[in-house]
Amino acid sequence: MEAAIPLFASTSVRVLGDRLLVDGLVVDDECAVRLAREAEDPARVVRDAVEIGARVLDREGTAGQVDFVRGELEKVEAAFTEQARRVYEGLDTKFEQILGAENGHLARELQRHFSDQSSTAVHHRMKAVVEEVMVRSRDELRRQFAADDPSNPLAGFQRQSIAVMRQAFEQQSAHLRAMEERMAALQAELARERAEKQGAVELQAERERGTAKGRSFEEAVVEALEEIAAARGDVCDGVGDVRGAGGKKGDVVVAIDACAGPPRGRIVFEAKDSGLSRKKALSDLDAALEQRDADYAVFVVPAEDELPAKTRALHEYNGDKMFVTYDPEEGSKLALEVAYGLARARVLMARNDASGLDVAALRAEVERASMAMEDVRRIKSQLTSATSGIEQARSILEAMAAGVRGHLEQLDALLTPAVEDGTQGA
Template sequence: MEAATPLPFAQVCVRNGRLAIDQLVVDDQTTVRLASEREDPARFVLEAIEIGARVLDRELTGANAEFVRAEFEKTARELDAEFAERARVASERLDLKIDEAFGPENGHVSKALARHFGDESSVAVQNRVKSVVGEVAVQMREDLRKQFSGDGDSNPLAAFQRAMLAIVKQTSDQQADGQRAMGEKLEAMKVEIAELRAEKEKLAEIAAVQDKGTAKGRSYEEAVAEALEAIAVARGDDCDAVGDVRGEGGKKGDVVVGIDACAGPARGKIVFEAKNRKLSKNDALAELDGALQARAADYAVLVVPAEGKLPARTHPLREFNGDKLFVTFDPEDDSTLALEVAYGLARARVLMARAADGGLDTAALRAEVERAQRAMEDVRRIKSQLTNASTGIDEARRILDAMAAGVRAHLGAIDALLAAATEAETSA
């Protein structure tokens, strides 16, 4: 921006913080052009003056900063040179003083250190400290021994010692009680283990007996099946061992007999359940009901090896509910009479129930069945009497053998007496 051409009558002054311009004419073409393009020339003049003033102020500030920077650099160079000189002089003086104080031969500090810390010096610090520490340690050990060996209040560990002794005693008592309780528990456990071992052995024995009984029951079942097979063949019936064959409701029922099945369709079925163990009456009847249902039979017979295996308060060849019967059969006995009677009775009951199939004389058949039952009762009674008689004969034979042994003993005594008498006569 070019400077304005002052007029002789122009007045520029500053009053009360304001710039006043009167009769000022500006010939700068740029200023004139910009002012002519503005709608408010007065506003433009104010902005131009303000902006120009700020630019001038910034330029003056930059010029002052350059001047200050140049002066500072000049002063810094002078100070650096002066400081380097002073540092050199100070370093020389410091080296001299350090040599005087810390020189290895004539330094004051080296001499003092050698005097106070040298091993050869008697007044060395470590030697004096060692001597003092030794004396203090001896005194402290003596004082501590006296203090901690006493039982009085001067001993700070007396209460602790008493408390520790009480705790040790309590712990010892608790440990003894615990060991005593543990010993009692061990004894109880030993007894329990012995009981468990005995129970285990007993269970093993029971299991062995049960296995043996199962095997025995299986052999008994096979014996009953063989006997029934012989009886059925003689009557033209079909006999099947079905103990291992599952029926409609399970495996109940060991032997199934089909009446007249050898000549055509079976006229009825009889199921036999062989048991080598004693059952209650209700269990036995339940077994037979299950066998009837499982084998779709018309009559069921429970076969046991002896009267002692029959349900309580029951007798052989006694019917129940018109379709169940108990009978005894001992395979070791050669007689199958009871089994034959039970077979015939069951067969007759089935055929009587189906009398319309063949015009069967049920009255005559029923009479014969009743006579067969009475005859079987007579056979059972006589057999029992024979058994009792046989038992009496065996007892008499045992008594006779005992008497014979007594007679032989007496004869031996007589022989001994005779031998003694003979020796006496020979000596005389």
């Protein structure tokens, strides 16, 4: 910027409000003269020059103040930075001394007060204090609530409670004894009434059963078995109305060789004139074996169509049961005799004293008797359905029946040595 040239020698300058008044102004500046000469409005040029110069002067003064302030601020910043650095270094040192992970005062204090290895640790001391307080409290409570401690506030209540409980127990025991006696009496009365009712029911059932079948079939079976047993030296008893061990299953019991001494076996016969299921029939035979203490059981029905389903006449079941048909109206006891003979042979062969028997011959004779009886059944069936050749078939039937009886006699003959041995042993 060019050096300022004096604008006037003697000049009157006044400030009036927001205006500047200059009197007697003379400007010797070549640039200002040239600009005023070339301008169309010299006064405006002069005014602009003054205004622009004033702004330039103001800006120059402001820049100088800014530089001064900047310099002062830089000095202050440098001093503050140095002071902050020294403070930071001091704080870092102090923090390291206090909060250092290994050698800090705080770490050492925490280690001393909270470490498990420290005997003066806070939690150890608290634990010891709590344990001491708990022990003391337990002792005090034990002493306070001891039954023999006069300071026990519950002693009176405890004595009263014990007395009340003892009284209640005695009353309850007395009531229970009275109730037990009453229950025993009621049970005895109930058992007596139940027995009377059961007896009445069984009597009524027997009456109804006897009325329904007129006792003819059972009595006919008993009569036929008595004849068959007498011919072999056996004893036949009708036990349909006699209660056995647990019940009345079994209508006839045959004691083998009981006429000559102690029986060598027992056969039970169950007579039914109405059909039963196979399961029920076998169950009745099992019950009859148990209740009559028998070795073999025979189920007797009046006709083939009365046999339980899936069963055959003169066919053994479970080794100790058999089904057979016997029609008293027909008059023939052949099937019943075969069943009797087979059952008798099975019982005697199963005994330990049957060593004198020819078991092979017995089995062969049993098989032949069964086969012959099967022929009888077949011919009998043919007689039932055939309308011609009746007399011839009857003669054949009688011959076959004689053959069956011959097999039965042979069977009895084979059993005779065992009978004699048993008699001598007795």
